[in-house]
Amino acid sequence: MTREDFLFVLAFILMVEGYLAETVFPALLGMLVILYLYGVRNAVSFSIEGERVPPAERLEEGKWHTAKLHLRNLGGDVFVKPEVRGQDFDVEGLEPFFLPSGGEKTFEYRFRPLGKGRFVLEPVRIIAEDSRGLYVEEFLIGPTVDVSVYPSVESIKEAARVEYNLRLAEVYKRGQLFGAEGLDIKDLREYQHGDDFKRIDWKASVRLGELIVREFIKEESADVYIFLDNTREMRKGLRMAKIDYAAVLALQVAANLVKRYRVGLVVYDEVSADIVSAGKGPTQLETIRRRLDLRGEGGKMSLRFGFEPSFGERTREFLRKVLPLRKGRRGSKGIFEALSLLKNPSFVILITDLSNPTETYRAVAMALKSHRVLILSPNPVLFYGGELDERTLRRLYDAYEERERLLKKFNALVPTIDLGPSDYIKELARVV
Template sequence: MKREDLLILLSFLLVLEGYLGGNVAPALLGVFLLLYLYGLRLVTRIGVSGERAIEGTKLEEGKAVTAALRLRNTGGDVFVRVREETPGFEAEPVEIFLGSGEEKTVTYSIVPRAKGRFTLRPPRAIALDPRGLYVEEFVLGEGLGVLVRPSIEGIRDAVRADHNLRLAEAYRKGAFLGTESLEIKDLREYQHGDDFKRIDWKATARLGELVVKDFLREENADVYIFLDNTSEMRKGIKRAKIDYASTLALQLAANLVSRFRVGMVIYDDARAELLPPGKGPSQVEAIRERLSIRGKGGAMSMRFEFDIRMGEKAREFLGKVLPLRKGRKGPTGVFEGLSLVKNPSYIIFITDLSNPRELYRAIATAVRAHRVMVLSPNPVLFYSGRLDEKTLERLYRAYVERENLLRKFNLLAPTIDLGPSDYLREIMKLEGWGR
């Protein structure tokens, strides 16, 4: 309710109170208030016009562009608030005071958050008189057509996600481990002498210049299986996720020790334990002994909230504030586990992603020195309780949240979603039986 409407209602209530109570004072006060508001309305003039201009019509996703808004006050003194209303664009709030007949130009930033062709809606101005009684809204200028091109960082993320998905498929076919790398390190401008096979034609078409892919160069390295033994992994009504994860870890190790030195890191909420890499049947037996992990009772969590954007600068900063030194303790022991791996290696995480923020940070740091893959038992698929309408709704919400989570992790490293029935199939493919 506007302040003017509230005062008018108060005036009528005062008149009514005077009439019903036989007291003339409230009635006179109510009449005086109505006359005062009527007089203010006669002398109050609110009028604002203007137009917006921006620096060009070709914008870049996520990159701020400066908008200049020229405002003209055609009425009395007013406070003006300006807001942008185009979906997919963020703008700084603008608040300004305009005297009677005054003109001012204000600048602010607009950040496009989606790529494509858009029509920027004209900004909307809300003008308020100094007493705060009268409010008017005005549309300033006309709409403007713009083209938002994808950012370099956005293209890199899309390429990484696409290639990580292909690497995940390569793993399913047994081709993840080896000396030849398919993983993209970066995108850069074409230079004379570059192999034409390295040109990324999609990125080239978007940017209008030749862009090539740089691939990571790798040598034979040890394999480390990182097994998540945090509290969420050990929960389960009939059988815990850690039981399935331990079986998968053992079968992976048994398959790989003939070709690689295989080590294992078992981490929980506070610490990590390292089994140094080795080869042969004796190493398989050593891993088997370390995998004597028991589950614990309790219902599994179905929460996968995760909201983090991390670019290269953020990762560099993370490396400074979260150094991977031996003995580091934190919300999980995964950082301590990574500090125990000294040389560039293959790292296979087996985790349900129940602590996504911390794990994302760990993997973001690990991929800078290692080749990483994530095998993730899906808690939704491991649910073994009663199914009623509310439970099904909760499981569906958890499924949608997890799908979004997997997309974010695939920007960092190939991430494969697993259910209880997937283990045998994955192991068979690694062994070559499923080809």
């Protein structure tokens, strides 16, 4: 209840009291209060104009940024209280102040994005109150602005302190995934699951009585491209979306590799893809970082990992002929367009939750004709953030078993690493 409402109620009570008590004095007092309010309301004039100047640069997660606010009072004397709505930012420096009639004031305030992604910077809400504190009016200063917030260096350093996934180190420790292979043989070793049968040295295998494969000396001339899945399932999550984790993981992978390799980034969704061409050095890392302004959108994950019924090759060939496809695309999903952006043989690090296994499997199989592929897969089961009752636990267990079968199928095709929210690559460059 405002002060004006309180005085109106008081005046009404006084008039009722005068009527019931059959005395004039309370009623007259109530009438005087109403006349006072009427006179004050006619004398009050609210008119606030102004401009807000937000930062020109793109915003960085967790870093304070400064905006300017200029106000002009075209009405009567007022007390001004500025506010910024929204839960995506911390705000400092917005304190109430007195603004006389005809006065102007320019001041700065600070705001800090609480996450990364794309956000809306709302207009500044100005609450103007007359000098007696009876009347209030609101004004909105500045337009609504869409801003991009990219990951901070601090978040990468924090992630680096987390113990990295031991399974990743096991996969990388032999250096099998990076560096193009030349013709010179480096060593012979025992056959391991997943090795290409073309590597088998049959003469050595017959001599030693077990399967032996050849390892070749590597050349570090091919580019590394990090493929980041930004489809809707990756953006889902009640507490932490997989895309939030994946963006940090992608940046950390790039930070570890960009000194030794030419590293690029490809971000794709359901229908399209965007590429940051491969390059080396700190400038390239900054370019990649600025592209990772991705944001989760909330919602429950589907937790389904089954393959869809697949068509035969002849059927797919027929569909490719009769269905119109976007220029440059080799399939019906963004991941196929992403692959079409690579012009030379490269090393592809695919970060995806495998929520669309049929298309992903077909795309990876296609990519293997020209590229080498590693899959880093955030496990949706491990990212579940809802309530845990008996029914939910059963559903999560069934989803876990289904995903294990899916991982086996993908691992038979390319190395596929299952990741949880606390798994980050700490020292990738030292083990590749």
